[in-house]
Amino acid sequence: MTRPFAWFFWSLSLIIALASWRFLVLPMAEAMPHMLHYLDSAPVGTWVHMTAGPLALGLAPFQLWQGLRRKRPALHRWTGRVYALAIVASGVASLAMLPGFQGSGFAQAGFGVLALAWIGTTALGIVRARAGDLVAHRRWMLRSVALTFAAVTLRLIMGPLVAMGWTVTETYDVTAWGSWLINLAILEYWQRRRVVLPA
Ligand code: HEM
Structure with a gap:
């Protein structure tokens, strides 16, 4: 990982993970009004998704940190278990939320x-x-982390689209697929280049 990319990856993962937990200290109507309808259709799934998703995102850079992996392999294994459990919980919970999703069928399929x-x-x-x-x-x-990082890419794409006048729901037609296909494409390209052109 180059230094600028490491900064980008660490800072955005931690900032988005922490900012996403704002619903833990603020009322949902204030923190995320667009999520209120899920509290009727899938209350448990919504809480689980929004608690465990940011946990996985916050742990992802620690799992890829080579120094920590080498010096504290046991810690890497334990945090890896928490990372994986958070993904299973948050992923299953997001599937439970999807019937109540208010965007298009195309975006729903992407999520x-x-x-x-x-x-x-x-x-x-x-x-x-x-x-x-x-x-x-x-x-x-690495593929798992690329998909976890979709939470960041989604918000990076959403910002400019909302500034251009799109509603958040409309942006999902782009982000529900784009947020993770872009990450996976970049990762696969990078891995193939590393194999063909060893440093
Ligand atoms: C990778 C698989 C994921 C899927 C399929 C998924 C799916 C969804 C869906 C469908 C919503 C509701 C959006 C809406 O109707 O407005 C949502 C919201 C949310 N998700 Fe995820 N998500 C995923 C990963 C993550 C991750 C890694 C995080 C970590 C930050 C996360 C945090 C959240 C939060 C905090 C919300 C509330 C909306 C907001 O922040 O404004 N999700 N997710």
């Missing part, structure tokens, strides 16, 4: 596929680690 891919890549990463295949573990976990 649905994202949730399944998020759980799937993370599960494969854990299975490969337990099998002792650390190369495949690293590859699947």
